[in-house]
Amino acid sequence: MNKENTSSKLITSLFDTGSLTRETTNILNSFDEIIQGVRPLNSRQLQQLPENIRNLSHQLTDDRASRRLGYMNDNIQLSSYVRYYTWWNLVRLTRLFANIPATVFPTSDCTCLDLGSGPLTVVTALWLARPELRKLKLTWYCLDVSANSMALGEDIFLSIAACTGEEPWHIVRVKGAFGTTIKQKANFLTCANMFNELDQASDMPPEFTTKKYYEQIQRYCENDAGVLLVEPGVPKAARTLSLLRTRFIKDGRTIAAPCPHAEECPMSGFKAYTGSKNKWCNFAFSTEDAPAKLQKLSVAAKLPKERATLSFIAVEHGHAELVSASPDTTSIRIASDKLRLPNYMCGYYACTRFGLALVRLPDENNKKLPKPPFRPQSGDLIQVKIKTPDSLPKDEKSGAVIIEI
Numbered sequence: 001m002n003k004e005n006t007s008s009k010l011i012t013s014l015f016d017t018g019s020l021t022r023e024t025t026n027i028l029n030s031f032d033e034i035i036q037g038v039r040p041l042n043s044r045q046l047q048q049l050p051e052n053i054r055n056l057s058h059q060l061t062d063d064r065a066s067r068r069l070g071y072m073n074d075n076i077q078l079s080s081y082v083r084y085y086t087w088w089n090l091v092r093l094t095r096l097f098a099n100i101p102a103t104v105f106p107t108s109d110c111t112c113l114d115l116g117s118g119p120l121t122v123v124t125a126l127w128l129a130r131p132e133l134r135k136l137k138l139t140w141y142c143l144d145v146s147a148n149s150m151a152l153g154e155d156i157f158l159s160i161a162a163c164t165g166e167e168p169w170h171i172v173r174v175k176g177a178f179g180t181t182i183k184q185k186a187n188f189l190t191c192a193n194m195f196n197e198l199d200q201a202s203d204m205p206p207e208f209t210t211k212k213y214y215e216q217i218q219r220y221c222e223n224d225a226g227v228l229l230v231e232p233g234v235p236k237a238a239r240t241l242s243l244l245r246t247r248f249i250k251d252g253r254t255i256a257a258p259c260p261h262a263e264e265c266p267m268s269g270f271k272a273y274t275g276s277k278n279k280w281c282n283f284a285f286s287t288e289d290a291p292a293k294l295q296k297l298s299v300a301a302k303l304p305k306e307r308a309t310l311s312f313i314a315v316e317h318g319h320a321e322l323v324s325a326s327p328d329t330t331s332i333r334i335a336s337d338k339l340r341l342p343n344y345m346c347g348y349y350a351c352t353r354f355g356l357a358l359v360r361l362p363d364e365n366n367k368k369l370p371k372p373p374f375r376p377q378s379g380d381l382i383q384v385k386i387k388t389p390d391s392l393p394k395d396e397k398s399g400a401v402i403i404e405i
């Protein structure tokens with residue numbers, strides 16, 4: 001063990017609930033009551049809700065062939081989606097949005113575009129996660145093939161804005177498919193969980209589809225727009241995001257998160273979606289402090305969730321110069337759950353400018369070695385001082401450089 005070569009410090013966690021206000025946490029905890037106020041279900045419909053959620057889950061995963069493009073227009077499916085998926089997505093997205101750098105978000109009144117907006121989940125999540133943005137006059141173009149889901153989403157957003165007592169952002173709903181012309185170019189573009197659906201409907205590999213996605217995103221945006229793309233943490237979606245990342249970097253853009261460097265992506269998911277062992281970039285958090293009523297509903301729908309995952313890229317607005325760190329200091333991003341290693345050690349895979357790394361530390365039962373300065377979690381950004389990077393040892397199994405903390 002070559003601990004003398006390194007020292008480390010936790011910079012930020014990706015899913016720290018401490019970054020959410022008490023008001024936001026309260027609204028998330030009672031999201032079911034907000035929907036009930038906007039689009040009530042009677043007691044018989046509420047009784048059937050778990051079963052309908054379960055049926056929808058089949059259509060979104062193992063029975064995709066039976067799903068219609070406009071599935072969100074169907075009242076039962078929309079109601080099930082909003083009361084389960086939107087709620088979980090708000091839990092995921094609020095944590096993420098509250099913990100990524102502010103340089104991604106608008107700083108003045110501007111035009112924003114949310115693609116595959118569904119029930120406006122991203123807009124509502126951003127309102128809840130970043131209260132400082134509420135004072136900006138943002139115009140949100142929301143694009144989706146389903147008009148019904150956006151109409152319900154706008155009612156939910158307005159109801160939540162009313163709870164917070166601030167003037168809501170201006171919403172312009174556009175019914176149409178990805179590629180539909182939008183009147184104004186966006187200074188900020190968001191998209192959550194849509195590319196995954198487009199990929200499911202296509203037999204083409206991400207290497208092909210990404211080119212089209214990137215060109216269309218460019219057409220929608222001003223040159224220096226902030227861009228925030230979030231997808232489920234599955235291999236094909238992560239591969240799509242990694243390929244988009246490469247294109248943004250080639251065009252001189254800065255990825256504010258999750259990437260701690262602009263070198264080649266060491267978790268690019270190349271072929272991971274075909275079952276190969278390549279690692280793909282995704283992050284997870286434990287759902288133990290998710291809203292209790294949402295957890296109960298998930299159990300009733302036989303879809304209990306112990307961890308939530310996602311993949312994402314956040315592109316800074318502007319063409320900022322990369323600030324180079326001092327030669328012996330580097331930032332790394334933890335990108336796996338804990339791995340058990342021999343001799344009371346544990347580890348985590350991490351993304352670094354040296355490529356894939358295996359961060360190694362004594363586990364909780366290790367009485368021989370000093371306790372590590374902190375216990376990492378998936379998504380943590382850590383600053384490490386490495387005196388001689390060239391002398392970092394390598395893990396035989398994965399080829400990753402080993403960093404001791």
Ligand SMILES: C[S@@+](CC[C@H](N)C(=O)[O-])C[C@H]1O[C@@H](n2cnc3c(N)ncnc32)[C@H](O)[C@@H]1O
Pocket residue numbers: 069070072085086089115116117118119120121122143144145146149176177178191192193194197198
């Ligand atoms: C899984 S939902 C995500 C909704 C919302 N962004 C969220 O994260 O909760 C995917 C959305 O993409 C929409 N969608 C699917 N294909 C689309 C297309 N070609 N163009 C625009 N929207 C599309 C669906 O109607 C649906 O509302």
